[in-house]
Amino acid sequence: MPDSRMSGKKGMVSSIRTRIRTDSFSTNYEIVGKELGRGKFAVVKKCIEKATGKEHAAKFLRKRRKGQDCRSDIIHEIAVLESAESNPFVVSLHEVYETAAEIILVLEYAAGGEIFHQCVADSDESFTEQDVIRLVRQILVGVACLHGNNVVHLDLKPQNVLLTCSQPLGDIRIVDFGLSRCMDDMTEVREIIGTPEYVAPEVLNYEPISTATDMWSIGVLTYVMLTGESPFLGDNKQETFLNISQVNVDYSQEVFEGVSSLAIDFIKSLLIKDPRRRATAEECVAHPWVSEHPHPQSHPHSTLLPTQEPKTNHPESEPEPESPAHSPELVIVASYTICSNQSELKPGRGAFAFDEPFPTHPEITQKCVF
Numbered sequence: 467m468p469d470s471r472m473s474g475k476k477g478m479v480s481s482i483r484t485r486i487r488t489d490s491f492s493t494n495y496e497i498v499g500k501e502l503g504r505g506k507f508a509v510v511k512k513c514i515e516k517a518t519g520k521e522h523a524a525k526f527l528r529k530r531r532k533g534q535d536c537r538s539d540i541i542h543e544i545a546v547l548e549s550a551e552s553n554p555f556v557v558s559l560h561e562v563y564e565t566a567a568e569i570i571l572v573l574e575y576a577a578g579g580e581i582f583h584q585c586v587a588d589s590d591e592s593f594t595e596q597d598v599i600r601l602v603r604q605i606l607v608g609v610a611c612l613h614g615n616n617v618v619h620l621d622l623k624p625q626n627v628l629l630t631c632s633q634p635l636g637d638i639r640i641v642d643f644g645l646s647r648c649m650d651d652m653t654e655v656r657e658i659i660g661t662p663e664y665v666a667p668e669v670l671n672y673e674p675i676s677t678a679t680d681m682w683s684i685g686v687l688t689y690v691m692l693t694g695e696s697p698f699l700g701d702n703k704q705e706t707f708l709n710i711s712q713v714n715v716d717y718s719q720e721v722f723e724g725v726s727s728l729a730i731d732f733i734k735s736l737l738i739k740d741p742r743r744r745a746t747a748e749e750c751v752a753h754p755w756v757s758e759h760p761h762p763q764s765h766p767h768s769t770l771l772p773t774q775e776p777k778t779n780h781p782e783s784e785p786e787p788e789s790p791a792h793s794p795e796l797v798i799v800a801s802y803t804i805c806s807n808q809s810e811l812k813p814g815r816g817a818f819a820f821d822e823p824f825p826t827h828p829e830i831t832q833k834c835v836f
């Protein structure tokens with residue numbers, strides 16, 4: 467990401483190449499089917515480009531959020547998508563429209579929906595370990611390209627990793643660069659809204675964010691894809707945060723039934739509290755679990771044997787992905803230092819607040835300024 471395009475604040479980019487169209491979106495596209503997904507400030511709908519008949523996903527982003535003009539945040543999201551144009555595993559940006567209230571990103575349509583659905587699916591529809599290896603390798607290659615381009619995603623979770631097709635299992639597309647940041651220079655991030663289960667300990671501890679922060683999330687993601695369980699999820703947010711900061715992970719046989727020990731070793735190389743000791747995306751690609759295929763077909767969510775029938779291919783009957791109800795549950799207002807060089811990691815300054823007190827740890831205050 468070239469320095470000249472950086473806004474100088476928050477590791478965000480302020481200029482884009484894409485022409486923003488102000489003519490009518492609905493003249494050129496027809497919305498079809500139900501919503502593909504929804505975030506706090508965006509709705510994503512499937513649409514057809516009238517001129518070509520091609521399917522796309524239109525992400526309608528509100529410019530005003532909580533009474534503030536957030537156009538620059540959307541411009542940054544567009545700039546990051548532009549910078550990842552040649553990245554095969556990042557969703558591609560087709561066109562951009564602007565209305566008085568919204569900016570519409572016309573994106574490549576990922577017909578297979580979120581990998582989340584297969585993570586929580588019944589055992590006969592969930593991923594095999596071989597599937598997970600192939601998909602994790604693609605995530606790693608995609609993320610290695612982003613990191614090589616000094617971009618950190620900061621919101622990698624199963625809802626932001628989509629599939630080009632679900633049956634037969636297609637390729638991954640990383641989406642949602644709304645929280646992503648560039649690391650060209652030492653920059654401060656003052657507000658991060660993330661999803662508790664996937665945030666790294668340094669985010670909770672107000673320590674600097676780096677590419678290693680994404681690697682933690684890939685560790686969590688791999689765990690979920692293999693086991694169908696979220697490793698740090700507690701009964702409430704506070705418990706989840708404690709589990710993360712204590713790296714309280716269950717690697718028992720019970721949870722990892724039918725999963726190879728190499729897979730567990732891979733996850734262990736990522737779920738490490740000290741970001742400097744975590745494996746990088748490039749190191750992960752070279753990990754034997756990812757680089758070699760010594761395992762027979764095993765089914766991680768169940769005790770299914772290697773002789774399991776192959777999945778049937780029904781690409782023409784691709785189901786519409788369900789619209790999940792997303793609600794970002796964590797709001798951390800903090801000041802982070804983002805470093806491109808991990809040896810320069812320095813703690814940031816800021817403030818945080820929890821909605822509820824910690825029942826088991828009253829010494830943890832609900833609000834803290836540091």
Ligand SMILES: Nc1ncnc2c1ncn2[C@@H]1O[C@H](COP(=O)(O)OP(=O)(O)OP(=O)(O)O)[C@@H](O)[C@H]1O
Pocket residue numbers: 502503504505506507508509510523525557573574575576577579580621625626628641642643644792794
């Ligand atoms: N290109 C696409 N193809 C198909 N579905 C998509 C596409 N982009 C997004 N979606 C769906 O819409 C959902 C929301 O998209 P996205 O995460 O980009 O929005 P967001 O408002 O930034 O979300 P959040 O508030 O969770 O960060 C995704 O989780 C996915 O289910």
